[in-house]
Amino acid sequence: xxxxTQSPEAxxxxxxxxxxxxxxxxxxxxxxxxxxxxxxxxxxxxxxxxYSAGEEKEKERLKATLTxxxxxxxxxxxxxxxxxxYLCAVQAxxxxxxxxxxxxxxxxxx
Amino acid sequence: xxxxxxxxxxxxKTRGQQVTLSCSPISGHRSVSWYQQTPGQGxxxxxxxxxxxxxxxxxxxxxxxxxxxxxxxxxxxxxTLELGDxxxxxxxxxxxxxxAETQYFGPGTRLLVL
Numbered sequence: 001x002x003x004x005t006q007s008p009e010a011x012x013x014x015x016x017x018x019x020x021x022x023x024x025x026x027x028x029x030x031x032x033x034x035x036x037x038x039x040x041x042x043x044x045x046x047x048x049x050x051y052s053a054g055e056e057k058e059k060e061r062l063k064a065t066l067t068x069x070x071x072x073x074x075x076x077x078x079x080x081x082x083x084x085x086y087l088c089a090v091q092a093x094x095x096x097x098x099x100x101x102x103x104x105x106x107x108x109x110x
Numbered sequence: 111x112x113x114x115x116x117x118x119x120x121x122x123k124t125r126g127q128q129v130t131l132s133c134s135p136i137s138g139h140r141s142v143s144w145y146q147q148t149p150g151q152g153x154x155x156x157x158x159x160x161x162x163x164x165x166x167x168x169x170x171x172x173x174x175x176x177x178x179x180x181x182x183x184x185x186x187x188x189x190t191l192e193l194g195d196x197x198x199x200x201x202x203x204x205x206x207x208x209x210a211e212t213q214y215f216g217p218g219t220r221l222l223v224l
Contacts, residue, residue, distance in 0.1 A: 032210030043114070043200050043215035044153075051210055087153065089213075095166050096208050098143070100153040 002027040004090050006101035013108050016077045021104045023088030024070040031096055033071050035064050036087040038103070044087055047073075078108045112137065114203050114216035122222045128189040131219045133201030135182050139214075141165075141207025142184040144176060147198040147218070159184055160207050188221075196223045 004025045013019055025033070032051050036044035048057045050066040057064050061082065063074040073086055088101040115134045123129050135142050143166075144156040155168040159178035176186045182203075188195055198220050202213035 034212065036215070041198075041218075041220070043116075043202075043217045046212055046214060049210065049212055089153075091210060097166055098155060098213065100145075100155075102152040 002090075002092060002097075002099050004088060004099045004101040006086075006088050006104050008104060009102070010105045011107070013075075013078055013106070015079055015108055015110050018074070018076045018078070020075070021073040021086055021106070022070060023073070023101055025088075025090045025099075026069075027090050027092035027099065029093050031091040031093075033066055034089040034091070035062075035071070035073055036089065038085045038087055047086075075106070078106075080108045080110050082106065083108045114201055114214055116199075116201050116216040116219050118219060119217065120220045120222075122224065123191050124224050125191055125193060127191050128187065129191060129221060131186045131188075131199055131201075131221075133184045133186070133203075133216060135184070135201075135203030136214055139203035139205055140182050141204045141211075142178055142182065143202045143204075143207070143213060144184070144186050145200040145202065146170070147200055148196075153200070156186070158207055165207065191223045193223050196221060 007022045035047040038044040048064040053068045085103040085105045087103045117132045141160045143158040146154045158166040162178045178184045198218045200218045201216045204211040204213045
């Protein structure tokens with residue numbers, strides 16, 4: 001069964017304390033892996049797309065990496081405004097379906 | 111370029127009623143997907159439309175239905191509402207919905223069923 005699992009469920013960091021979020025997946029025919037940021041009561045905001053193992057993408061304090069079984073979202077020196085829920089999604093299969101993880105809720109304290 | 115828009119933003123209904131939600135995709139996008147988001151279940155895929163045809167469907171009962179118009183705008187309908195239908199309903203659009211295309215989400219419609 002196609003599945004996407006994110007860990008941890010919640011993460012509390014002090015401002016400036018770097019960490020990583022994990023997204024592991026078991027799907028057939030990976031077409032792409034996506035990271036989104038979601039603020040409370042809002043729709044997910046697109047961050048990155050990764051297509052193949054070994055690929056890396058960066059944006060400000062965020063860096064996403066991809067292996068054959070998982071992806072990491074590294075957050076370097078986070079600020080309170082980075083507090084949000086980070087969602088991972090995988091597009092896979094002949095019908096290019098999307099499968100979302102349950103998210104990691106990040107709280108960065110000043 | 112305008113983003114994905116959804117109307118209404120908030121809705122309160124009672125059990126047994128029906129509701130219609132609307133989504134206007136980004137200009138030029140022809141694929142529209144609908145998701146239900148709840149604290150317990152996360153984001154769950156409802157269905158996807160492309161060129162006025164339902165191309166993919168999630169595991170939701172037949173009370174949930176949708177359609178897409180020739181201008182790619184989409185509507186979602188839920189009949190005989192149940193308390194458990196209270197959720198944030200999200201619409202996402204992409205160019206064709208095919209391989210590795212990014213989906214862009216709207217702000218969602220918050221539905222509360224009393």
